[in-house]
Amino acid sequence: MELGLMVIQGIGRGSSMVIKVRKVHVVRRSRYQEIVVADVEDFGRCLVLDGYIQSSEVDEHIYHESLVHPAMVLHPNPSKVLIIGGGEGATLREVLKHNIVRKAVMVDIDEDVVKVSREYLQSFHQNSFNDPRASVVIADGFKYISEVNEVFDIIILDLTDPYSSDIASALYTESFYRMVYSKLSDDGVMVTQAGSAFFYRDVYDRVVQAVKNVYPYYLEYQVWIPSFGYACNFVLGSKKYNPYEYLKSSYVDKVLRERGVSTKFINGVRLEALINLGVY
Amino acid sequence: MELGLMVIQGIGRGSSMVIKVRKVHVVRRSRYQEIVVADVEDFGRCLVLDGYIQSSEVDEHIYHESLVHPAMVLHPNPSKVLIIGGGEGATLREVLKHNIVRKAVMVDIDEDVVKVSREYLQSFHQNSFNDPRASVVIADGFKYISEVNEVFDIIILDLTDPYSSDIASALYTESFYRMVYSKLSDDGVMVTQAGSAFFYRDVYDRVVQAVKNVYPYYLEYQVWIPSFGYACNFVLGSKKYNPYEYLKSSYVDKVLRERGVSTKFINGVRLEALINLGVY
Amino acid sequence: MELGLMVIQGIGRGSSMVIKVRKVHVVRRSRYQEIVVADVEDFGRCLVLDGYIQSSEVDEHIYHESLVHPAMVLHPNPSKVLIIGGGEGATLREVLKHNIVRKAVMVDIDEDVVKVSREYLQSFHQNSFNDPRASVVIADGFKYISEVNEVFDIIILDLTDPYSSDIASALYTESFYRMVYSKLSDDGVMVTQAGSAFFYRDVYDRVVQAVKNVYPYYLEYQVWIPSFGYACNFVLGSKKYNPYEYLKSSYVDKVLRERGVSTKFINGVRLEALINLGVY
């Protein structure tokens, strides 16, 4: 371990990760959290919220493609998409790759995260904020969902971990998933990142159970994200389409191709592999 | 992060992992390395060599099953098996699960690791050292391979990482793999753990290239091991059987069933998923 | 920073110290706290309670001599001495060096600390537990003081820091110091270690104020203890003798000499220097 500037991020209940920092672009306490943008060893530029890396230059595509495309592919016509969280704009970027999307709304509670991302995380958002189909709303996700007078085909929950801070904890509950259900079209799909099932099994099990209680179909899968120090879990809820039936390799590739989506990590073979690998 | 006793283990070139220690059973400097056996938060009992967790109670089965069974299943009749390293006895345990095995030799350079494992890592070796088919040799793996007058069906290299210390570095070279080749039966298979491709791509690429240069068939796959802080890579070399052809889900399950092998992590679906997931 | 086994101990509110561990003798959770005895780099053998080094082989004499001798020298005839805390026996050892002492009672709440010290910290207690003048009581210090039917010439409070845990916090209050006062002879002296004035000024100021409120004379001084990572503060309260008047260099040396006390750190010149250096 070297001396000097470091980021220490939480991994499990008794484990954390120490990463050498090469350059710091921002350290700011917003109304909601501590925001750091730094260039670090092994992972390049990172967005760090309250001591947890949210995205890193070298592996954010793995996380964002894994979050977005399974849900998007599962729906035959995802015209309207809502993202809660995702302030760095990379989830929005992946959504907009589907040329079938006509409207994408991103709702983040923390304006400072969005501002900082616009300025320092260009390669993450790739100007997706300026896409004519996109709009950004600064609002509490819970309040937004409860008040919005619209239905969406896809709702993506790109939140901080359920256990890392209090900001997002209300957005991992059954009552919230019911509200999300009520704002989805009849064949709508939701997906949430769910932190680490390995390190916080109890928290994860509650999230999965809550999704199962609300949606007729669900899917769980996990993907190792190097800069997180663990495999990130994802839970998908679907009103009409059974993911285990639809998300076969050739179908996934066909849909991505038809919609003009080019990816670096997710493809049909990989997605089917992730589903078969399961949660451990 | 808590105060008190911790293990700090390396992950990448500029990253490491800090883990709270609950109890320490052994801290000993052997002729070759620092040996620690401790009970730690999140992972339970661990064997730590020179500051790197080699095995932990909660996930050692993931590592050892992933190391052993692909190679074992690929060979139709693995009668004689050689393990280099693997002092905690868990690789031996997995090998001996295949009832077709008649002889398994484990060669570890560090007698102290074997002694400490016998005493403190009972759930790891499960007395496999006492199986009548097993023998344990304390010797330098390089020297043993170069001098042994026998051929094996399977050679498993369960070594410390190529970059974490100097002990094992000679055992990740093309010239070593050629020696291994010469001590394999005509349809023999070797497999090595290969550290982290993500964090040490250059080192990993050299290992893969060296295996490819020596064996007509090879296979690479990676598995996230929580207590390592990363996905561990494995590289397999095969003289006769093409792993991408043979290691199909139903075949894997059939072979494991026929040989009486019961596992907690690896099965046909998972192994095929790992192969399809690939290295990233 | 090296990898492997470490102790992380708190220093200030946002600072801590990481120390490489060479050998661990004990890790035990007693009824009150986590007890670690380990050999560490830079400091040798250490007693660590709840993640704070209490004593280390290489500098415990600095701490214990600085705690004990100013109070002992200030009193012309310290015949009966009470120590609260001090489970490793080194405070008792320093007290007993004064041949004028006829009775020394040590009261520690945690029997396990005393047991572990007896076994692993021989060079700290130097068998002072077996001195015919000494007795060891396992009891809550607060309760002991409130119930004891005896007066002492000296009462030494050798406690964990007021801010590091809850065990000792009641023993840093004005009401406790009043109880201590009531169990001191008419010319009695008490002294307490008081953690770090630099890092916890607010806590320290309350301790000093509490002592001042109870005793007509007081003295404050600080001594850098390398293994603590900071200068440790001490606060002395005196019923009759003004320490700033009495504790002159030649008087201190004369008293130590007359009582047969040999020291490695404290002498007349050093004590006067510490008093003149003051608290910063």
Added chain:
Amino acid sequence: MELGLMVIQGIGRGSSMVIKVRKVHVVRRSRYQEIVVADVEDFGRCLVLDGYIQSSEVDEHIYHESLVHPAMVLHPNPSKVLIIGGGEGATLREVLKHNIVRKAVMVDIDEDVVKVSREYLQSFHQNSFNDPRASVVIADGFKYISEVNEVFDIIILDLTDPYSSDIASALYTESFYRMVYSKLSDDGVMVTQAGSAFFYRDVYDRVVQAVKNVYPYYLEYQVWIPSFGYACNFVLGSKKYNPYEYLKSSYVDKVLRERGVSTKFINGVRLEALINLGVY
């Protein structure tokens, strides 16, 4: 220990200090070293070079007053002063407090340190760079001393530690001290900071011996600097004036008063106390 951005600085051979960072102003790799300016918990704004805090807002006056005033007071007429190192300008600030000084030259090897200090460490240098008596030279200190055609009354070596990096190691040798001697007036005085005698006794002893070999009179003293994590050692060499004779409390106060020097830490009583406390 908290999560998020941290500074890890070395203390001893097997110890280091972890400090929570609140804000980062600069992270830059200069030609010579990594320069960080950050606001940290417990210590406020800091200059960190190669992972070692050089100065912190809350205690830099302790370090700089202890470095400068003993040497300055010892000389009856310090008209010309040379500082090697000291890029943050605080040593220069202390020197210029002596109204008797007519010329002060500061020589730092690293232009970036001086630039960064000018911009971010205003409270450290307090515009002393702009004092008409001051001049700043960007040069290698060793080379400067060997080539300068002038003699100085005082030479102050305000360098990085002899063991923390290679930049300054040539400036802690007997041959360098001889060169310094040759550029001092007949009653000149030099002083150097000398890192930690406790943690690097062997290095420290060589420095003291080298000074003793060159100068008829020497003085050693140490001062606990909270943000360093240890007591910093200082070694002074004098051609004519015996420091142990001159630096008495009332004389020190008289000289400081006559020269219009106001201080926060060093005064006659404290300096005499430091000298009497000695090195431990």
